[in-house]
Amino acid sequence: MPAWQALYDKKGQFTHRPDINDAEFALYQGVYPGHSGMGYQGLARKTVKAVKSNGLKLALVDPVMQGGTDIPGGTKWIPIKPATDAAFVLAIMNWMFENQKYNGDFLACPTLEAAEKIGYKSFTNAAYLVIIDEKHPNYRKFLRAEDIKLEFEPIEGKESFIVIDKATNKHEIFNKVDTADIFFEGEVEGIKVATALAMLKKGANKYSIEEYAEICGVPSSQIIDVAKEFTSHGYKVGVDTLGGTVAINGLPFAVGLLMLPAMLGAFNMKGGMTLGGATHKAHSDGPRYNLNTVEGSLGLKGPRISREQFLYENTTEYKKKVAQGKNPYPSKLPWHPNGFNLDGHAIFSAINKYPYQCKILVNCAANPIYGGPSTFNEKVLTEIKKTSNIPLFIAIDTVVGETSAFADYIIPDTNFNEHWAILGARGNHTTRITGVRWPVVEPPTPKVGEYEQHISMETYMIEVAKRIGMPGFGDNAVTDSNGKVWPINTREDYWMKAIANMAYDEETTLPITDKDAKLTGLDNIPKHWKEAVTAEELPLVKNIMAKGGKFEPDNSYYDGDFMKYKSTACICFYSENTATTRNSITGKYHEGSPMWLPEMFANGDLIDEMFPESEYPFRICSYKPKLRGLSMMSNAPTLQNIGRTNFIEMNSLDAKEHGLTDGQEVIVESAANQTKGVLKVREGVAKGTIGVCFGYGKWEYGSKDIIIDGETVVGDSIRGEGTATNQLGLLDPTVDGIYGLSEATTGSPNRNSIRVKVKPV
Numbered sequence: 046m047p048a049w050q051a052l053y054d055k056k057g058q059f060t061h062r063p064d065i066n067d068a069e070f071a072l073y074q075g076v077y078p079g080h081s082g083m084g085y086q087g088l089a090r091k092t093v094k095a096v097k098s099n100g101l102k103l104a105l106v107d108p109v110m111q112g113g114t115d116i117p118g119g120t121k122w123i124p125i126k127p128a129t130d131a132a133f134v135l136a137i138m139n140w141m142f143e144n145q146k147y148n149g150d151f152l153a154c155p156t157l158e159a160a161e162k163i164g165y166k167s168f169t170n171a172a173y174l175v176i177i178d179e180k181h182p183n184y185r186k187f188l189r190a191e192d193i194k195l196e197f198e199p200i201e202g203k204e205s206f207i208v209i210d211k212a213t214n215k216h217e218i219f220n221k222v223d224t225a226d227i228f229f230e231g232e233v234e235g236i237k238v239a240t241a242l243a244m245l246k247k248g249a250n251k252y253s254i255e256e257y258a259e260i261c262g263v264p265s266s267q268i269i270d271v272a273k274e275f276t277s278h279g280y281k282v283g284v285d286t287l288g289g290t291v292a293i294n295g296l297p298f299a300v301g302l303l304m305l306p307a308m309l310g311a312f313n314m315k316g317g318m319t320l321g322g323a324t325h326k327a328h329s330d331g332p333r334y335n336l337n338t339v340e341g342s343l344g345l346k347g348p349r350i351s352r353e354q355f356l357y358e359n360t361t362e363y364k365k366k367v368a369q370g371k372n373p374y375p376s377k378l379p380w381h382p383n384g385f386n387l388d389g390h391a392i393f394s395a396i397n398k399y400p401y402q403c404k405i406l407v408n409c410a411a412n413p414i415y416g417g418p419s420t421f422n423e424k425v426l427t428e429i430k431k432t433s434n435i436p437l438f439i440a441i442d443t444v445v446g447e448t449s450a451f452a453d454y455i456i457p458d459t460n461f462n463e464h465w466a467i468l469g470a471r472g473n474h475t476t477r478i479t480g481v482r483w484p485v486v487e488p489p490t491p492k493v494g495e496y497e498q499h500i501s502m503e504t505y506m507i508e509v510a511k512r513i514g515m516p517g518f519g520d521n522a523v524t525d526s527n528g529k530v531w532p533i534n535t536r537e538d539y540w541m542k543a544i545a546n547m548a549y550d551e552e553t554t555l556p557i558t559d560k561d562a563k564l565t566g567l568d569n570i571p572k573h574w575k576e577a578v579t580a581e582e583l584p585l586v587k588n589i590m591a592k593g594g595k596f597e598p599d600n601s602y603y604d605g606d607f608m609k610y611k612s613t614a615c616i617c618f619y620s621e622n623t624a625t626t627r628n629s630i631t632g633k634y635h636e637g638s639p640m641w642l643p644e645m646f647a648n649g650d651l652i653d654e655m656f657p658e659s660e661y662p663f664r665i666c667s668y669k670p671k672l673r674g675l676s677m678m679s680n681a682p683t684l685q686n687i688g689r690t691n692f693i694e695m696n697s698l699d700a701k702e703h704g705l706t707d708g709q710e711v712i713v714e715s716a717a718n719q720t721k722g723v724l725k726v727r728e729g730v731a732k733g734t735i736g737v738c739f740g741y742g743k744w745e746y747g748s749k750d751i752i753i754d755g756e757t758v759v760g761d762s763i764r765g766e767g768t769a770t771n772q773l774g775l776l777d778p779t780v781d782g783i784y785g786l787s788e789a790t791t792g793s794p795n796r797n798s799i800r801v802k803v804k805p806v
Contacts, residue, residue: 052304053617061320065078074107075287102119107123108666109694126731127292130295130298132258132260133298135641154224155208156168159224166607168615170617173241189207208225208226209229209233211224227243251641291797293795294643297640315606322477328467333546335525352380352381353792363376373632375648381787385791392417393785408439412449414451416771418774422785438453441455462486476600478596479594481589503539523542548585549585561591562587620638621637628790646778647789650779658733661715663699663803664735664798667737680746680747689766694727696726700726705726707724707725709723711804712805716800724803743764
């Protein structure tokens with residue numbers, strides 16, 4: 046998500062992926078088609094068909110050959126050093142600039158209207174001018190009409206960016222120009238400026254292709270081959286990535302990778318980059334129920350405890366330091382205004398009581414102690430236990446997991462067979478899809494409250510909210526489209542209404558047939574389910590439940606040469622939002638365009654200087670297993686039988702050099718911790734890399750005996766077999782507090798490229 050935020054300069058977060066159905070070449074980096082949570086059944090079929098029938102070619106760049114959709118003759122695995130993905134991408138970009146293999150006509154279009162005139166359905170800020178004069182008050186921002194006192198007619202919701210008109214070589218408001226100069230560098234009304242694309246080119250050309258090759262471990266000839274292939278198919282190319290590249294220098298890579306197809310005009314094009322299918326309205330205001338507006342709701346104020354989506358410069362801490370004449374940098378802990386969903390950072394904030402104390406920690410369906418690097422550290426665990434840091438810790442969980450084990454209270458939740466959910470489809474689905482999950486078995490949890498509801502996350506929230514008088518719950522909770530007030534006293538009161546919204550969104554759903562109702566058991570549902578919606582809506586809601594969702598036909602991908610579902614936001618080669626935010630430890634600006642950055646601590650010190658390769662010769666690369674989930678499936682007997690453990694995976698050359706053999710028990714040690722595992726020697730691992738799939742090596746989750754109400758519940762030790770690498774994650778010694786090593790701009794954790802040594806037990 047941070048990468049998409051940077052690509053759209055915080056004006057939207059739209060996830061694009063290759064249009065596998067019609068693409069000719071796709072570059073996957075840190076993710077495999079049909080693997081890594083992207084829907085193997087649907088995506089694998091499309092990928093195999095595209096390779097065999099349409100001539101699709103795939104390049105898979107990853108330190109570990111994971112699997113997924115491996116098609117002989119159609120895929121190429123390119124091993125790379127962990128946390129050097131940006132070097133690979135920037136080398137391709139360097140070659141594209143040097144050989145003018147970008148789509149100059151498209152990039153010269155400063156608006157969507159201009160791009161549409163020449164046959165494209167997206168546009169970029171390639172030609173927008175950036176102020177590079179350090180003395181200017183708007184340094185690092187885009188040049189606007191106000192900066193040069195240029196008169197213009199304001200348009201609501203539109204900026205006044207300035208470009209150089211290619212026809213006149215004069216500056217002009219961007220929306221008055223069809224073709225702009227994409228590489229201008231010079232002065233406009235005495236202000237030093239450069240185009241966004243010129244800034245990107247400067248960053249990409251900071252190193253040569255040979256230097257990038259040395260950094261990432263991929264031969265320069267192979268990088269050039271990929272670059273040539275990528276630029277040989279017009280706009281019918283795509284890229285994809287995911288958490289497999291999460292590292293403390295990962296943002297330049299993720300943003301840079303997405304820029305490659307943008308340089309060719311591939312976004313929203315048939316065979317290019319697709320937004321994916323839309324979803325139906327559900328948790329929204331209408332069409333039937335207003336579920337997104339609660340009268341009298343308090344809303345959110347101030348910074349989140351995880352220090353994300355908020356500028357340090359807007360904090361009380363910063364303002365006090367400035368008022369006292371002090372240097373406001375560093376902050377106590379880093380701030381990440383461009384970060385998203387930083388649950389691990391919420392833990393670090395709580396134990397440091399910064400930026401404020403967490404009086405009640407509620408952890409629902411999350412497991413940051415297991416899933417987050419650096420959180421399973423003795424210093425962190427000691428502080429979590431202190432009630433002076435976290436007075437009350439409530440977990441909502443289906444198991445006693447690694448995180449919920451620290452809770453004062455555990456609220457038993459329901460599992461996927463017992464609960465409700467409305468889900469969009471992940472992966473390369475390019476039609477409108479919304480899945481629905483509903484309880485097919487009765488939960489074993491006790492019943493509570495006036496309405497005798499099984500204990501679950503929703504029941505707990507509803508009962509607590511009613512007790513404290515929170516708006517949006519109880520008898521007068523939400524309104525329908527006619528203004529009638531409806532209750533939210535049970536979880537069905539909410540979910541049935543959300544499905545009713547789906548039923549009337551776009552094409553109205555047909556009522557369920559008697560045959561389908563009987564076949565699915567929906568002819569005999571509880572009374573309070575029926576009362577949650579109107580008699581008119583109920584048969585439609587049942588039909589969606591019977592089908593498992595609402596689905597557009599799987600043949601409505603395109604609108605001529607364009608994707609049916611498109612985003613119209615500007616694709617940014619320079620992110621003003623990122624470029625004008627600072628590292629709250631050093632006070633230095635973040636980069637607005639991708640460039641190679643080595644792994645660093647928060648204060649800018651190099652990781653390699655503190656943990657040199659001579660002492661820690663390997664880098665960890667974690668990846669998703671086929672027989673486990675992050676916090677699920679280790680309790681499934683069938684999966685235990687066919688995938689009882691994971692391994693410490695190593696290249697044969699490394700094994701020989703270090704005197705290690707396949708099947709040997711080894712210790713993997715970082716500067717923070719160590720773990721044991723069984724060595725597997727295989728060629729599908731890059732040299733200097735240790736590959737370990739996660740989901741194994743649990744120390745809770747029912748893997749050991751536990752006493753509940755004085756009775757011992759016997760554990761299943763198989764659940765604890767294998768190795769977990771996140772416990773090897775480092776704390777950042779340059780920060781004044783207990784803080785996990787993280788990416789400076791977004792707060793992404795140091796999941797990959799943890800420096801380790803390996804030795805026999």
